[in-house]
Amino acid sequence: MNNNSAAPDSTQTNESANGNSDQRPSSDTSQSDSWNDNRVIVHVDLNSFYPSCEELRLPLLVGKPHAVIMTHEEQGRITKGVVASCSYEAKKLGVKSAMPLTAALKACPDLVLNRVDIPYYATISEKVMNVLHDCSDILEQTSIDEAFLDCSGKIHALGVHKDKAIDVADSGLGHGPLKREHDSVRNLSYSYLIEDFANSIKNKIKLECGLLASVGVAPTKSLAKIASDFRKPDGLTIVPPAAVPNFLENLEVERISGIGTITKKSLKQMGIETIGQLARTDVQTLVHRFGNKYGIRMWKIAKGLDADPVRPRVEHVSxxxxxxxxxxxxxxxxxxxxxxxxxxxxxxxxxxxxxxxxxxxxxxxxxxxxxxxxxxxxxxxxxxxxxxxxxxxxxxxxxxxxxxxxxxxxxxxxxxxxxxxxxxxxxxxxxxxxxxxxxxxxxxxxxxxxxxxxxxxxxxxx
Ligand SMILES: [Mg+2]
CATH class of the missing domain: 3.30.1490.100 (DNA polymerase, Y-family, little finger domain)
Incomplete structure (x- = not known):
């Protein structure tokens, strides 16, 4: 397990649990909690998805170095091809995605090989997406093993439930077990709600599909993706709105999706290596170098201002x-x-x-x-x-x-x-x-x- 807050110095979830326990979570709590008026975007990234699917099919593989190979050889022993993905045990021995098979076997002579089987992985993916669908207001599947969830409505509904419970408790109507429940609910902050919620998503994926996922929660899509990437495997990283600048400050610019080696090099020439530095750069300088669209986009993401909505895909519909x-x-x-x-x-x-x-x-x-x-x-x-x-x-x-x-x-x-x-x-x-x-x-x-x-x-x- 690897469930942690975003950054050691961030205004994170757990601290605010008791701070406002005797007040309604109105505007007062929003200062410590800061999620109230923000979106709650969750990014789910299944860990080593193809190899994990192979382990589901053949549990003997668990704990062994094994790899899924893209190959033209349709039958028999796999002798040629490229590594599509490999288990963590294989990664530890130096096997990497996109590595030629010969190099992979050199790094790990005992590597167990399986052919890529997309139709099979797609059935497992569908199962996971169904779970995620139930956990979200809007689900945007971005690849076979990744999805964004907009959970704002669900989380805020839980918050409203909390408010109502406090009302009941305060008006003296709650007694006995009910009262105790209200007290515990009252002590929950939005951040705790979110942490519980995100953990429940991870647990459902584990229990219902047998897979591990890294999960990131943040007020924007781009940040949620950076957060899910922050700890792997089986990680949970929550970036509350108030913690966004701290979280991003020292991260390398290439953590931003879309910034590849070329852009990274250009930014470095401009003296920009961290997302914090990028956020402090004059946006006009970025526009001048990278064009209107790309320049503004990277600057906004660095500032935590990306408003891109989670959009449901309806590609099967025409x-x-x-x-x-x-x-x-x-x-x-x-x-x-x-x-x-x-x-x-x-x-x-x-x-x-x-x-x-x-x-x-x-x-x-x-x-x-x-x-x-x-x-x-x-x-x-x-x-x-x-x-x-x-x-x-x-x-x-x-x-x-x-x-x-x-x-x-x-x-x-x-x-x-x-x-x-x-x-x-x-x-x-x-x-x-x-x-x-x-x-x-x-x-x-x-x-x-x-x-x-x-x-x-x-x-x-x-
Ligand atoms: Mg993945």
């Missing part, structure tokens, strides 16, 4: 709309008119459901019922009608600019790196079409209502 043409047509203009009509309907549904999308797809059903689809994905989430309509001509072009490969359900997907251009050239329609459809996929829920930053500009495509 929105689509289809239309059967009154008669078969090859006429491009008619197809565009009908596709525009579908766009209106689809866009209204997108708005109503509060989604943003990344991928636009068009489906054409030929007269002989052959179905063809083409799709394009934006690099960023979009929420304007224009971002649907502007993709359509380029998508249509993709059907006809190449020899149609007439295959059921074929998908031709690519990344839209530039704004799709309205093509002035006539399309060569060579097959009559009976039905058309548009599909929006890679959906994400809008964060909060009334978020209107979705105006797409050329920059959104970059």
């Amino acid at each position: 929105l689509s709309s289809e239309f059967t043409l009154p008669d078969f047509t090859k006429d491009q203009q008619r197809l565009l008119v009908h596709l525009n009509g579908l766009t209106d309907e689809l866009f209204a549904r997108l708005r109503r459901k509060g989604y943003q999308f990344r991928t636009v797809g068009i489906k054409l059903v030929h007269a002989d019922f052959v179905v063809e689809t083409r799709e394009r994905s934006y690099l960023r989430f979009q929420d304007t009608r224009e971002s649907i309509t502007s993709a359509i001509p380029a998508l249509l072009q993709k059907f006809y600019s190449t020899v149609p490969q007439r295959q059921e359900g074929q998908v031709d997907s690519d990344i839209m790196e530039n704004a799709p251009s309205h093509s002035g050239t006539e399309l060569i329609i060579n097959v009559p079409i009976r039905k058309i459809g548009i599909k929006l996929s890679n959906l994400i829920l809008n964060s909060g209502s009334g978020r209107e930053e979705g105006q797409s500009s050329i920059l959104d495509y970059l």
